[in-house]
Amino acid sequence: MKRVFSVLLLVLLLNGCDDGDLTLETIDFEDATTQSCSTNDIIYKLKEKEALLFEIPESSFENEPTAPDSPTIIDIDNSTYRVVYRFYNGTVATDNICNTIPPALPSVTDQWTATSGKIQIITTAVKTTNTTENSTRISGYNHNIVFKNITFDKGNGTQVYETFPFGDYVTPSTALPFGFDKxxxxxxxxxxxxxxxxxxxxxxxxxxxxxxxxxxxxxxxxxxxxxxxxxxxxxxxxxxxxxxxxxxxxxxxxxxxxxxxxxxxxxxxxxxxxxxxxxxxxxxxxxxxxxxxxxxxxxxxxxxxxxxxxxxxxxxxxxxxx
Known part of the structure; x- marks a missing residue:
């Protein structure tokens, strides 16, 4: 009985420690804020020595809510639409992402590049409410981004995620003045x-x-x-x-x-x-x-x-x- 228990324990330990992926296989930017560059089409998230970069034309984010059960779907082509996960040897900042000539440090120590997958975007209007008038106005549009069946090339293998949430990205709306004189x-x-x-x-x-x-x-x-x-x-x-x-x-x-x-x-x-x-x-x-x-x-x-x-x-x- 002791021998059987030992074998079972060993199997459980092996399964818990190694699922076939290398270290840092879990990409978690759930608590990171989505940011964007003003000089290019990159939106990104930063976390200490890690960066998740998503290159996508701004025109892909239409200020129009998507219909129920009809999200916007775009192919990752590693050209116009790219997703990159990077590791650095120091704390990474916006200058490392958006500058034409990034700082020399920290430097990139490893990079995963998405080779295929789908980009799913669900867009909803962000509204402000005037409680006195019970009126609403649209202040922006929230684009919830999820990668579907995304495959990363890690250099020494691949990492596949069936569903990989990137997070929310908000674009501003055109203000409607309503400045009439009655x-x-x-x-x-x-x-x-x-x-x-x-x-x-x-x-x-x-x-x-x-x-x-x-x-x-x-x-x-x-x-x-x-x-x-x-x-x-x-x-x-x-x-x-x-x-x-x-x-x-x-x-x-x-x-x-x-x-x-x-x-x-x-x-x-x-x-x-x-x-x-x-x-x-x-x-x-x-x-x-x-x-x-x-x-x-x-x-x-x-x-x-x-x-x-x-x-x-x-x-x-x-x-x-x-």
Missing amino acids: IVEQCSTSTKQIYNYVSSEAITIDFIDPKLIENTETPLNTPRTGLLSSVKNKLTYRLYSNGVLTPNYFCSTTVPTLPSISEEWNAVNGVAGVSGIIEVTTIKSGTTAYKHTIVIKNATLKKGNSDFKLGDSYIYGELLTF
Whole structure:
């Protein structure tokens, strides 16, 4: 019995000490922060005398959330997309990774180079919340990176990982200023477009329901209501570049090419009593004019797979009619 126990113990010890890989077979950068170089396409993680380097074009990180169960998949080709694991003889720093001429020390003592595998990227929007308005804005996009079936050439053999998490990498989003002055204008054309704009952005309501803008005062605390949709009361936010918006941009039969639209966000269809509600309160202004205060409630604006909340009660602006 003692002999059998000794044999079993020896087998367990052998299996626990050697699984066929050389030393440092475990790559663990879970607690390391993802960093990036400004002079090249390398993102990396550092840990004392180790560095995990990932070369990937910045254009690979699209600021658009990936659809559920449809991550971005890219092949490691050891050219455009490279993964390298390095060991140094001293503490490694950013200068050793990003500088065109890296410092002489510490020097690389060993390197593993990925020869094959897949890069899986799952992208989600990073949102900030204004708790006062219950509104959200997208501040960036988080790209969770995992290597699948990655094979490293260690020089004296190979190391294969079925699933190898690299970690998160965040790219900034374009800021949407929302710097409107709340003075609203209306076109006399068939669409009856209502618009509010500043130099680089506009928020419009196309095909406004004429029943919402009537020259009749609304009863106290009883605004006229409607729902946002893609057909009627179509709410759109646009951010522009390469030019400055003027009143001439709006109401024309042909939309001007400049300034060019850099981003367009459209309101999600409203649900009665729940979301995407447009409210209009009308009062007399002087002897012949009427002032219509337009409020958008619980609206969500969407672009592709991205979306944000306009807020519980967003004051679109005031429209004067005669």
